[in-house]
Amino acid sequence: xxxxxxxxxxxxxxxxxxxxxxxxxxxxxxxxxxxxxxxxxxxxxxxxxxxxxxxxxxxxxxxxxxxxxxxxxxxxxxxxxxxxxxxxxxxxxxxxxxxxxxxxxxxxxxxxxxxxxxxxxxxxxxxxxxxxxxxxxxxxxxxxxxxxxxxxxxxxxxxxxxxxxxxxxxxxxxxxxxxxxxxxxxxxxxxxxxxxxxxxxxxxxxxxxxxxxxxxxxxxxxxxxxxxxxxxxxxxxxxxxxxxxxxxxxxxxxxxxxxxxxxxxxxxxxxxxxxxxxxxxxxxxxxxxxxxxxxxxxxxxxxxxxxxxxxxxxxxxxxxxxxxxxxxxxxxxxxxxxxxxxxxxxxxxxxxxxxxxxxxxxxxxxxxxxxxxxxxxxxxxxxxxxxxxxxxxxxxxxxxxxxxxxxxxxxxxxxxxxxxxxxxxxxxxxxxxxxxxxxxxxxxxxxxxxxxxxxxxxxxxxxxxxxxxxxxxxxxxxxxxxxxxxxxxxxxxxxxxxxxxxxxxxxxxxxxxxxxxxxxxxxxxxxxxxxxxxxxxxxxxxxxxxxxxxxxxxxxxxxxxxxxxxxxxxxxxxxxxxxxxxxxxxxxxxxxxxxxxxxxxxxxxxxxxxxxxxxxxxxxxxxxxxxxxxxxxxxxxxxxxxxxxxxxxxxxxxxxxxxxxxxxxxxxxxxxxxxxxxxxxxxxxxxxxxxxxxxxxxxxxxxxxxxxxxxxxxxxxxxxxxxxxxxxxxxxxxxxxxxxxxxxxxxxxxxxxxxxxxxxxxxxxxxxxxxxxxxxxxxxxxxxxxxxxxx
Amino acid sequence: xxxxxxxxxxxxxxxxxxxxxxxxxxxxxxxxxxxxxxxxxxxxxxxxxxxxxxxxxxxxxxxxxxxxxxxxxxxxxxxxxxxxxxxxxxxxxxxxxxxxxxxxxxxxxxxxxxxxxxxxxxxxxxxxxxxxxxxxxxxxxxxxxxxxxxxxxxxxxxxxxxxxxxxxxxxx
Numbered sequence: 013x014x015x016x017x018x019x020x021x022x023x024x025x026x027x028x029x030x031x032x033x034x035x036x037x038x039x040x041x042x043x044x045x046x047x048x049x050x051x052x053x054x055x056x057x058x059x060x061x062x063x064x065x066x067x068x069x070x071x072x073x074x075x076x077x078x079x080x081x082x083x084x085x086x087x088x089x090x091x092x093x094x095x096x097x098x099x100x101x102x103x104x105x106x107x108x109x110x111x112x113x114x115x116x117x118x119x120x121x122x123x124x125x126x127x128x129x130x131x132x133x134x135x136x137x138x139x140x141x142x143x144x145x146x147x148x149x150x151x152x153x154x155x156x157x158x159x160x161x162x163x164x165x166x167x168x169x170x171x172x173x174x175x176x177x178x179x180x181x182x183x184x185x186x187x188x189x190x191x192x193x194x195x196x197x198x199x200x201x202x203x204x205x206x207x208x209x210x211x212x213x214x215x216x217x218x219x220x221x222x223x224x225x226x227x228x229x230x231x232x233x234x235x236x237x238x239x240x241x242x243x244x245x246x247x248x249x250x251x252x253x254x255x256x257x258x259x260x261x262x263x264x265x266x267x268x269x270x271x272x273x274x275x276x277x278x279x280x281x282x283x284x285x286x287x288x289x290x291x292x293x294x295x296x297x298x299x300x301x302x303x304x305x306x307x308x309x310x311x312x313x314x315x316x317x318x319x320x321x322x323x324x325x326x327x328x329x330x331x332x333x334x335x336x337x338x339x340x341x342x343x344x345x346x347x348x349x350x351x352x353x354x355x356x357x358x359x360x361x362x363x364x365x366x367x368x369x370x371x372x373x374x375x376x377x378x379x380x381x382x383x384x385x386x387x388x389x390x391x392x393x394x395x396x397x398x399x400x401x402x403x404x405x406x407x408x409x410x411x412x413x414x415x416x417x418x419x420x421x422x423x424x425x426x427x428x429x430x431x432x433x434x435x436x437x438x439x440x441x442x443x444x445x446x447x448x449x450x451x452x453x454x455x456x457x458x459x460x461x462x463x464x465x466x467x468x469x470x471x472x473x474x475x476x477x478x479x480x481x482x483x484x485x486x487x488x489x490x491x492x493x494x495x496x497x498x499x500x501x502x503x504x505x506x507x508x509x510x511x512x513x514x515x516x517x518x519x520x521x522x523x524x525x526x527x528x529x530x531x532x533x534x535x536x537x538x539x540x541x542x543x544x545x546x547x548x549x550x551x552x553x554x555x556x557x558x559x560x561x562x563x564x565x566x567x568x569x570x571x572x573x574x575x576x577x578x579x580x581x582x583x584x585x586x587x588x589x590x591x592x593x594x595x596x597x598x599x600x601x602x603x604x605x606x607x608x609x610x611x612x613x614x615x616x617x618x619x620x621x622x623x624x625x626x627x628x629x630x631x632x633x634x635x636x637x638x639x640x641x642x643x644x645x646x647x648x649x650x651x652x653x654x655x656x657x658x659x660x661x662x663x664x665x666x667x668x669x670x671x672x673x674x675x676x677x678x679x680x681x682x683x684x685x686x687x688x689x690x691x692x693x694x695x696x697x698x699x700x701x702x703x704x705x706x707x708x709x710x711x712x713x714x715x716x717x718x719x720x721x722x723x724x725x726x727x728x729x730x731x732x733x734x735x736x737x738x739x740x741x742x743x744x745x746x747x748x749x750x751x752x753x754x755x756x757x758x759x760x761x762x763x764x765x766x767x768x769x770x771x772x773x774x775x776x777x778x779x780x781x782x783x784x785x786x787x788x789x790x791x792x793x794x795x796x797x798x799x800x801x802x803x
Numbered sequence: 804x805x806x807x808x809x810x811x812x813x814x815x816x817x818x819x820x821x822x823x824x825x826x827x828x829x830x831x832x833x834x835x836x837x838x839x840x841x842x843x844x845x846x847x848x849x850x851x852x853x854x855x856x857x858x859x860x861x862x863x864x865x866x867x868x869x870x871x872x873x874x875x876x877x878x879x880x881x882x883x884x885x886x887x888x889x890x891x892x893x894x895x896x897x898x899x900x901x902x903x904x905x906x907x908x909x910x911x912x913x914x915x916x917x918x919x920x921x922x923x924x925x926x927x928x929x930x931x932x933x934x935x936x937x938x939x940x941x942x943x944x945x946x947x948x949x950x951x952x953x954x955x956x957x958x959x960x961x962x963x964x965x966x967x968x969x970x971x972x973x974x975x
Contacts, residue, residue: 032899039906040894042841042881046907049840139805139826216845216853216907216941267843267907268941300846522904522942695901698944726850726939734945735936763944 023603024538026531030691031541033527035520044265047220047237052293055222056085058283059141061131061148062305063123066157066378066719067172070121070130070150077147078133083140086286087148089131090120096285098251100276102342104492107349110182110374112342113173117281122155124172124340125380126721127305132282134294157378157719161314161337164375172340172376181342182349182374186356188431189367194329198320202403206396207788208311208768211711213385214731217267218298219307221280223287232284233260237267239519240274240559245551246495247276247345248284263549266521270386270703272307273521274561276344279306301724309713310385311789312337313355313392319400325410327419329367330360332396336374339381345494348382349374354389354481357432360397362441362477362657363419368431378719386703388562390480390765398476398769399787402776412773413454416477416659417445434479437650439657440745441477444681448475448659451743452679457663464665465781471676472780474662474773478766482684482758483567483654483749485647499647500569501555502576504533506584506640508626510604510618512539514546514576517557518569523760524692525565529573531688532754536577537584538601539618555643563758566688567654571752572646580642587625587638588616646752654749654757658682660701662770663738666778668800671793673709673775675738682762683745686755693759694742700763701740706732708768709790810874814839815883823870830854830865832873833880841881841910845939852938855911856880862918881910888962890917892955902951904942912938916952926956 038044061073075087088096099114119130131148135141156170163169164179172179195201220237232254238244241261249256266273279296287294298306313336320328334356338348356370405415420441421428428436448454454473461471486498503515514533520526526546534541548554557572558564585596588606592599592615600609606616624631625638632638648654663677680697687693710730714722723729748755768789775796776785784799797803805824812819814837821836828847833839833856845853847866854865857879884890893916896902903909912935919934920926931949940948 032901036901036903036906037894037898039903039909040897040913041885042910044840044906044909046840046843048834048844051838137805139824214941215905216851216939217843217905218845266905268905270941300848522906524901524904691901695904695943695947698946699904699942700944702944703941725848726846727848731939731941732945733936733939734932734949737932737945739946740944 023540025535026541027535027688029531029689031527031531031689032691033524035526046217046265046267047222047235048297050222050235050264052222052224054292056134056136056290056292056294057138057141058286058294058296059133059138059145060129060279061145061150063119063126063128063130065123065152065154066126066159067155068123069153069155070119070123071153072151073131074149075131078144081140081144081147083136084133084144085136086134086290087131087144088286090116090118093118093282093285094120096289097281098253100251100344102344102347104347104489104494106492107182107347107353110342110347110349111176112181113176115341115344117278117285125378126719127380129278129282132286134286134290159377159379159715159717159719161312161335161375161377164337164377165373172378179376180373181338181376184353184356184372186368186370186432189329191329191331191367191369194367195320198328199323200321200404200407201318202321202400202407203318204399204403204787206315206317206399208313208392209712209789210309210312210382211707212304212307212309212713213270213272215268215270215272218300218303219273219277219280220297221283222293222295223284224293225287225291227291229258230254231258232288233262234284235262235264238263238273239266239269239521239561241519241549241551242517242556242559243274243345243496251281252284252288260552263519269521271384271388271561275308275346275383277306300726304713304724304729305380305721308343308383308385309380310382311392311707312382315392315396317396317400319404321404321408325405325408325415325418327360327363327365330365332356332359332370334372337377337379337382338374339379340376341381343381343383345496346384346489350384351382351389355392357434358390358393358479359432361393361430361434361479362421364421365431370432379715380713380721386700387761387764390478390761391704391707391768394476394478394766395769395772399772402773406780412475413445413449416475417442420477434655435651436655437749437751438747439479439655440683440747441657443745444657444659444683447743447745448661448679448681451681451741452661469665470668470778470781471663471665472774472776472778474770474777475659476766476769476773477659478657478762480563480656480762480765481653482563482656483648484562484564485649485652487652488562497556497558499645500557500572501643501645502572503555503641503643504576504580506580506618506622508622510543510622512537512544514544514573515554516546516548516569516573517554517559518565519549519559521560523565523696524689525560525569528566528570528688528692532570532573533577536574537581539604543604563760566756567752567758568646568648570688570756571754572644574754575644575646576642579644583639583642584621588621590632590636591621591624592616648751650751654751656682656684656757656759656762658762660766660770662774664771664774664778666775666796671796673791673796675705675736678738678740680740680763681743681745682759683747684759684762685746685757686748687744687746688756696759697742697763698740700761701767702732702737704764704767705737705771707789708771712790808871810871812873812875813877815879825871827870828866829868829870829873832870833865839880839882843907843910845907850939852911852915853908855914855938857914862914881913884917889920889959892958893917893952896951896954900947900951900954902943902947908938908940912940912948919952920956920959926953928953
């Protein structure tokens with residue numbers, strides 16, 4: 013009997029199992045339903061007139077010819093839209109001193125980046141709207157532009173927002189321990205300046221929206237390619253003066269997001285404004301040029317940093333000066349201070365380093381706004397720290413992996429607080445390092461490297477230890493005044509068939525949210541996985557919650573689902589006990605049936621329980637009401653964030669004649685706590701690594717000195733493609749968080765966090781025989797050749 | 804307003820006639836006029852590969868062709884390959900191996916992989932990576948796509964082997 017019980021239990025345990033995504037079957041048959049796939053009657057389309065200048069005053073806009081185009085319905089300028097939408101300012105209270113200027117969906121008097129929308133044409137088709145936009149004449153007065161962040165704070169720099177006084181959006185100084193004394197006593201000081209070029213998310217599905225206003229009900233329904241339906245519901249309601257309950261945001265299939273699709277963009281707001289004005293559905297799908305010009309950009313940091321080490325290789329202190337350019341506005345509603353804030357707080361994070369001084373300056377410039385993108389601030393902190401660790405190890409003659417082993421926070425030190433104030437519950441650096449060395453066969457690789465060098469082949473091995481912020485609590489946005497939920501919710505019901513329906517506030521963009529929620533629900537209810545269906549992404553039917561960003565889906569949403577499943581199970585056992593005239597404690601649910609807890613013997617399938625509870629309640633005792641739906645909410649408590657950790661290694665070859673970098677292999681050992689689905693975790697890591705490799709080697713939003721964006725197509729913005737990418741080997745260490753019963757920490761950004769650092773260190777290892785090094789990402793062939801003194 | 808032209812083409816095995824504006828791309832025609840939305844539009848300048856379709860038996864970018872240029876052509880989209888054995892094998896392994904996340908690149912990727920397997924007797928990992936390099940995927944990191952393509956190839960080869968064996972036995 014016991015054996016049978018175990019077999020049943022095993023059939024109901026899906027956490028930790030590789031399970032393919034059910035919705036991937038649908039998507040692989042071309043049956044996805046993205047915003048642009050949804051059909052509407054009476055649909056109108058918008059096209060935008062954009063600033064051809066980085067910075068210019070709008071003297072006049074002549075819309076007459078556009079209005080005369082057959083099929084053009086309306087033309088709206090920045091002046092017009094002021095009465096249609098409340099403006100916004102991208103500041104939050106927990107970044108004291110952060111400033112930004114008021115923004116409307118369209119530039120009002122002055123355009124402040126190349127591509128900023130200044131007028132919008134509404135027409136019967138996108139093509140006709142573009143015809144209209146082509147006929148709009150804007151008279152411009154070009155203004156001096158601020159392009160390079162290095163010049164933004166100079167006394168003669170043009171101030172982008174005169175009312176703000178200067179171009180400094182935010183400044184933060186951190187200091188802990190005896191920094192000056194540490195540098196004074198150091199055996200060696202590693203030092204460098206690191207540049208992180210601008211890149212962008214480049215989701216394959218561009219930003220997409222259809223806003224559909226019903227004037228009779230004053231109800232705005234928005235079909236939106238977004239990560240955060242509830243955040244957008246709140247934004248649309250407040251800025252268009254609608255009741256929160258009269259705004260419904262539906263995120264259908266979302267074709268990639270990576271942090272890009274949770275910001276407020278003028279084009280989306282303008283589409284809503286026009287739908288409200290005309291009472292008909294209005295569509296905006298960004299084309300690729302518009303995406304490059306207006307999707308948030310990422311990074312754009314210049315970091316001067318140094319690290320003090322003892323003769324034994326002990327890291328004593330770091331001093332960091334990060335200057336980052338965010339475009340002309342801090343992006344609403346999450347602000348553009350988060351990237352820099354995380355960059356300077358994550359510095360040195362894996363290590364015992366006792367002293368730290370960090371300075372952050374966030375400056376305005378006339379480029380596309382910069383804001384949160386996958387692994388916010390992490391690649392910057394990781395590359396600076398790991399670059400200096402390698403430099404110090406090299407100077408002291410210590411093997412780079414050994415150098416890291418000597419400095420990581422060890423098991424006896426948890427919980428541990430970093431000098432920048434991050435608190436780590438428990439990480440697993442030592443085990444990850446040991447696992448990595450074994451996986452990559454480190455000693456053999458070093459021998460092969462030496463042999464190759466003899467032959468004039470320059471290979472490099474680079475490491476990057478990392479930590480990753482996940483599962484943020486209210487400290488992330490809520491305390492600063494943002495109406496962005498820190499909690500997530502779940503509603504779960506059993507239907508008459510015994511099938512389970514799960515509505516959850518975390519959203520799906522392809523990472524597998526729906527699948528892991530089904531795994532958790534099935535496991536904690538005791539039902540077969542195929543009996544569970546998960547629904548997300550609709551503010552009208554999902555419970556309220558923060559949704560999916562900052563690697564919080566599994567660690568927060570997953571716990572909400574787990575707790576709901578437990579509550580529903582308790583309800584169902586109460587119903588079963590009533591029907592079976594037993595005590596609830598004598599019963600259990602397993603493999604979709606009510607069973608005897610002691611023997612595992614089946615007492616009643618859930619379909620029978622459903623039949624009786626829904627259709628024959630007359631057979632149940634008077635006064636008994638079967639509760640067949642349960643709801644629970646969850647917010648992480650105890651720590652402001654969870655942290656994951658791990659280590660990456662890159663093996664590559666540099667062609668010293670052409671400067672080409674060929675990636676040979678990439679390894680990741682990561683610890684995301686409890687793994688819910690190994691297949692999906694590995695794929696999150698691999699996809700994340702490749703985005704990191706893109707930023708390290710290929711991707712850069714280039715500007716002319718005047719602030720003209722030079723990459724408007726995917727032909728001149730290089731991205732990782734299959735042929736250039738290495739195989740990525742993923743290993744795991746599991747240290748579940750004890751702050752939640754599920755133990756999952758999240759995994760969405762770990763790959764991106766450390767891949768650039770590992771590549772940088774590997775290139776510099778390859779170049780070490782020449783005394784050359786690189787520190788300006790992306791590491792293009794030209795930059796490698798420059799480092800070698802060949803160009 | 805745009806001038807429209809009637810066009811007649813073979814679409815997924817059936818002859819269809821529609822009016823198409825002169826400047827409408829084939830990709831837009833498939834999506835908007837016919838209503839077949841498996842073909843996605845990612846860049847509209849021929850780089851990303853999301854709009855890949857078969858034109859007269861060879862894969863092409865649906866965004867680089869006007870609909871009116873497809874007059875008389877044989878166009879096949881992912882929808883039209885639903886019963887194709889090679890495509891079914893690819894879809895099965897893409898699903899099993901999680902070779903897609905958001906799914907936006909997937910139709911184009913599958914068509915490219917389909918042509919690749921149709922053109923190569925013995926696909927290799929390196930060659931598959933090279934062949935698929937005209938299709939951009941932001942989510943997966945490509946490894947799963949390459950592995951799923953090769954797994955589909957193995958399965959098809961094994962099936963073909965079985966059929967040959969059966970045929971051999973029948974002859975004997």
